[in-house]
Amino acid sequence: MVQLTHEGPEDLTLTTDRSRPNPGPGEYLIRVGAAGVNFADVMQTRGTYGGGPRAPYVAGFEAAGEIVGVGPDVESPLPLGTHVVGAGPGAFAQYMTMPAAGAIPVPSGWSDAEALGLVLNWATALAALKPLGEIRTGEVVLVHAAAGGVGQAAVRLAHHYGARVIATASPAKHDTVRALGADVVLDSAHPHLAEEIKRLTGGVDLVLESVGRATFEASLSVTKPFTGRVVVFGAASGDATLTTHDLIFTHQVQVKGLHIGALATAAPSLYQALLREIDTLIDQGTYPPGTPRVHPLAEGPAVLRQLEAGQTRGKHALDPWR
Numbered sequence: 001m002v003q004l005t006h007e008g009p010e011d012l013t014l015t016t017d018r019s020r021p022n023p024g025p026g027e028y029l030i031r032v033g034a035a036g037v038n039f040a041d042v043m044q045t046r047g048t049y050g051g052g053p054r055a056p057y058v059a060g061f062e063a064a065g066e067i068v069g070v071g072p073d074v075e076s077p078l079p080l081g082t083h084v085v086g087a088g089p090g091a092f093a094q095y096m097t098m099p100a101a102g103a104i105p106v107p108s109g110w111s112d113a114e115a116l117g118l119v120l121n122w123a124t125a126l127a128a129l130k131p132l133g134e135i136r137t138g139e140v141v142l143v144h145a146a147a148g149g150v151g152q153a154a155v156r157l158a159h160h161y162g163a164r165v166i167a168t169a170s171p172a173k174h175d176t177v178r179a180l181g182a183d184v185v186l187d188s189a190h191p192h193l194a195e196e197i198k199r200l201t202g203g204v205d206l207v208l209e210s211v212g213r214a215t216f217e218a219s220l221s222v223t224k225p226f227t228g229r230v231v232v233f234g235a236a237s238g239d240a241t242l243t244t245h246d247l248i249f250t251h252q253v254q255v256k257g258l259h260i261g262a263l264a265t266a267a268p269s270l271y272q273a274l275l276r277e278i279d280t281l282i283d284q285g286t287y288p289p290g291t292p293r294v295h296p297l298a299e300g301p302a303v304l305r306q307l308e309a310g311q312t313r314g315k316h317a318l319d320p321w322r
């Protein structure tokens with residue numbers, strides 16, 4: 001699927017005129033079994049994703065599939081036929097290339113679709129909670145967009161690490177979030193969200209902030225001064241601002257930025273530790289196989305439109321072979 005302009009998902013188009021890419025140095029060629037849909041795909045269609053591709057480009061950047069080719073200079077390559085999950089350009093296609101260094105074998109017994117989310121949703125949620133968020137048992141953790149791809153992983157993990165989980169989501173999605181272990185679920189559009197959270201908790205130790213403009217002020221104001229942390233990794237409702245004046249006089253909280261790709265590049269040992277922890281979580285059953293809703297590739301524009309409008313819950317995927 002090729003994104004033709006930066007006018008949004010409307011201009012994402014199915015095409016048959018692109019040839020199979022060749023793996024460059026350090027890359028695998030992947031026969032895509034399932035491509036993951038992420039909020040970043042929506043941002044890319046509008047040209048608002050930092051460092052994102054310029055139109056026209058083959059859309060999608062997360063996939064799981066089979067290694068069918070190996071480029072030059074891949075150190076200790078996995079055997080052809082191994083199924084991996086990872087990120088690389090042009091995932092909404094039957095074949096794509098992927099940096100070999102970031103390709104993780106699909107967990108044993110899992111399908112390609114079930115493995116989607118490992119490097120984006122789960123690694124992001126885990127990074128936000130543990131190395132950055134420094135979550136401790138008994139703490140209060142606030143997770144926004146809790147029914148979403150990252151949000152669901154975050155709720156499960158925060159509950160697993162012994163936190164009291166306060167979640168926000170649209171009302172129609174509250175049953176999903178409760179079933180994952182959230183203690184309290186609030187409407188993300190509650191007119192007095194901050195007051196309600198303060199009334200229920202007395203103050204929050206850690207906020208996973210991915211909504212931006214619509215929730216950022218509430219997130220800052222419910223966070224405990226000095227000890228509280230706000231990990232910012234998304235802005236689905238648009239950008240919000242925070243000034244030095246705010247940090248000194250109004251919100252004396254610890255604000256930490258997260259981009260999982262940047263973390264993998266800039267702090268590789270931290271990233272490897274996250275992947276080891278994910279293995280353990282899978283072995284324990286805390287991280288079960290994913291259950292994405294899989295759509296034919298041609299439905300990509302509709303799925304992105306729904307994601308943009310906040311109408312999805314959980315993970316969605318595209319199958320390029322149907």
Ligand SMILES: NC(=O)c1ccc[n+]([C@@H]2O[C@H](COP(=O)([O-])OP(=O)(O)OC[C@H]3O[C@@H](n4cnc5c(N)ncnc54)[C@H](OP(=O)(O)O)[C@@H]3O)[C@@H](O)[C@H]2O)c1
Pocket residue numbers: 037038039040120121124145146147148149150151168169170173188210211214233234235236237238258259260261307308309310311312313314
């Ligand atoms: N920094 C990183 O490395 C990284 C990695 C992965 C994801 N992310 C970010 O994490 C967030 C979640 O990503 P995801 O792919 O899992 O998406 P998602 O959570 O499945 O979808 C986004 C959700 O955000 C909520 N939302 C609140 N205000 C919204 C608005 N104005 N417009 C649209 N949605 C709104 C909606 O949930 P409700 O209807 O329940 O409010 C919507 O379903 C995104 O902000 C994404 O960019 C960042």
